[in-house]
Amino acid sequence: MSDQGSPNSIKISPKQTGECEKIDIVFKDIDYTVIKKKNQQHILRGVSGICKNSQVNAILGSSGAGKTTLLNILCQRVQNSSTQVLKGDILANNIAYSADQFTQFASYVMQDDILLEALTVKECFQFAANLKTTGTAEQKSKKVEEITKMLKLEKCQNTFIGGNFVKGISGGEKKRTSIGYELISNPQCIFLDEPTSGLDSFTAYCIIDLLRRYAHNQNKTVVFTIHQPSSDIWNMLDHVMLMVEGQFIYQGPGGMNVVNYFSSIGFKCPIHSNPADYLMSIMSNGNEINQKNYSLYYQEYSNNLKPVIMREIQQSQQGNLPAKQLGTSYFYQIAQITLRQTKILKRNPILFIARLIQSILISLLMGAIYWQIPGPLDNPTQRNINDKNGFMFFWVYGNFMMALLPCVLTFPQEKQTYLREENSKLYSVGPYFIGKYIVDILPSAFFPALSSIIVYWMIGLNTDNPGKVLFLIFVCAIQGITGLGLGYLCGCIFQNAQVSIAVTPMLLIPFMLFGGYYKNQGDYASWIGWIQYLSPFKYSFSAVAQNEYSYEGQGYPQNPIHQLNFDLSMWESVGCLIVLSFAYTIVAFVLLSLLKQKVQ
Numbered sequence: 001m002s003d004q005g006s007p008n009s010i011k012i013s014p015k016q017t018g019e020c021e022k023i024d025i026v027f028k029d030i031d032y033t034v035i036k037k038k039n040q041q042h043i044l045r046g047v048s049g050i051c052k053n054s055q056v057n058a059i060l061g062s063s064g065a066g067k068t069t070l071l072n073i074l075c076q077r078v079q080n081s082s083t084q085v086l087k088g089d090i091l092a093n094n095i096a097y098s099a100d101q102f103t104q105f106a107s108y109v110m111q112d113d114i115l116l117e118a119l120t121v122k123e124c125f126q127f128a129a130n131l132k133t134t135g136t137a138e139q140k141s142k143k144v145e146e147i148t149k150m151l152k153l154e155k156c157q158n159t160f161i162g163g164n165f166v167k168g169i170s171g172g173e174k175k176r177t178s179i180g181y182e183l184i185s186n187p188q189c190i191f192l193d194e195p196t197s198g199l200d201s202f203t204a205y206c207i208i209d210l211l212r213r214y215a216h217n218q219n220k221t222v223v224f225t226i227h228q229p230s231s232d233i234w235n236m237l238d239h240v241m242l243m244v245e246g247q248f249i250y251q252g253p254g255g256m257n258v259v260n261y262f263s264s265i266g267f268k269c270p271i272h273s274n275p276a277d278y279l280m281s282i283m284s285n286g287n288e289i290n291q292k293n294y295s296l297y298y299q300e301y302s303n304n305l306k307p308v309i310m311r312e313i314q315q316s317q318q319g320n321l322p323a324k325q326l327g328t329s330y331f332y333q334i335a336q337i338t339l340r341q342t343k344i345l346k347r348n349p350i351l352f353i354a355r356l357i358q359s360i361l362i363s364l365l366m367g368a369i370y371w372q373i374p375g376p377l378d379n380p381t382q383r384n385i386n387d388k389n390g391f392m393f394f395w396v397y398g399n400f401m402m403a404l405l406p407c408v409l410t411f412p413q414e415k416q417t418y419l420r421e422e423n424s425k426l427y428s429v430g431p432y433f434i435g436k437y438i439v440d441i442l443p444s445a446f447f448p449a450l451s452s453i454i455v456y457w458m459i460g461l462n463t464d465n466p467g468k469v470l471f472l473i474f475v476c477a478i479q480g481i482t483g484l485g486l487g488y489l490c491g492c493i494f495q496n497a498q499v500s501i502a503v504t505p506m507l508l509i510p511f512m513l514f515g516g517y518y519k520n521q522g523d524y525a526s527w528i529g530w531i532q533y534l535s536p537f538k539y540s541f542s543a544v545a546q547n548e549y550s551y552e553g554q555g556y557p558q559n560p561i562h563q564l565n566f567d568l569s570m571w572e573s574v575g576c577l578i579v580l581s582f583a584y585t586i587v588a589f590v591l592l593s594l595l596k597q598k599v600q
């Protein structure tokens, strides 16, 4: 396979500060154990090594050897806790670094491509450039152009990323976009977890070639895990670390050096074999003979290679680390996120139209079922009052669910993008949450308001004065926003949309039962009655019912307000609903802040 262009054909603008530090990553005696209920799993067993600047450093090994774990540790994504014990030193230019410091000189590309499907490749890069680089708008756009060109994504730069709902770019283009997203800030080190997995051999080759040129031309440190490299890729690896069951069996220069080393200890690679395939075959733990040889591999490594590596560690690069701080203000971050969320909302007209049709159809259905319920001047019976109560309760419940369900469905997925971007220090949790809330609040309030207008006259609700109509619309809009808040909360609690969508409606059952319709508010047992104060339906039903049943002139002879036994006035109920809405949202915000533990 031929080289893809000359090594000098790619160049990213130098950093504005003019700095061009070389960074060596060194790790010493890394020992990692996971503590399970009954036993412990020793995953990394005192490994030491070096990832050199201006080189492609590859960690290879059989499945379960501990490659990803080591990479995560180097990226400061693994911390000591009650379930895991991590020992050893991780240094960059001989300086210990924290997770926050890591983001100032390095980037991490996860195995899964977590990108927003409704954006184009160019928009993804522009977003990252706006938040992760300094300079004028023109300079940022130039960076986007450079990275697009460097990754050979010009042809698809205006194509959507795509995913479940939208057809988009190919897997290889997605992977290159994920890499570009991190490369745009021109980090000194880049760590990638299996950047070639799931790609055809040519695309995999192009990606490694690109990383190699990034390392060689700009003195960057490139580190990645890789499963089964083709022979072309194998020849591009400058520094190779081979891992078996949490220990190194080889570490040193790549290519023929590895083959020669294994020949010297009795494992000769057949002439026409891909060395990587051969090495994988002698490392695999599915083979009993291999397992018997493990002690020999470890022994030879300790005797022959480890001393060399320890010397290299001692001679590794020294010097200050770049201290690149996130330069954008909170307001700028909010504006960027709001713009992006608006774009995503606009790009999804099907969802908008579906919600519009749903609102209209449900309103018409409700209007038809509860058509012109007799009011106080039409000699209403108790049955009419029961019908109206049924309608009002269902209405506040329906408006709540219409705002909650789309959020519960989409937020767990979106949360992954947030966690990745927050981890890369593109923005912080506050601006993200505010930007998202500003955009999501509009449909959550609009659809309940629209359907309330439709249904109002069909049912013949209170038209004593225009304020009555406006009040119902207002309460239903607030109810929608409250549903959004609880949707965020459930989206934060549950890992994925399936669990979230299955469990959330069940969690709402107590709230419904304590809403004041199924059982009179005055009749709850005191030991359990407190639950009603957490229920949004209690407040919205109370507000809507009191609005409906209070007349300036002659009211209902049966006095439904008295029957329903509300303990708060209509405005007090609205006030409590607003407070509850804020409470759900704030708890969701706190949970999201806590969730920003390192993404593994």
Ligand SMILES: Nc1ncnc2c1ncn2[C@@H]1O[C@H](COP(=O)(O)OP(=O)(O)OP(=O)(O)O)[C@@H](O)[C@H]1O
Pocket: 034, 041, 043, 061, 062, 063, 064, 065, 066, 067, 068, 069, 070, 225, 227
């Ligand atoms: N937090 C954890 N809890 C329990 N087991 C873990 C944890 N992290 C890693 N392991 C286990 O440690 C071993 C190494 O995992 P790791 O993901 O590092 O392997 P790998 O070499 O990257 O494998 P693959 O190539 O299949 O991804 C596996 O057996 C895995 O199940």
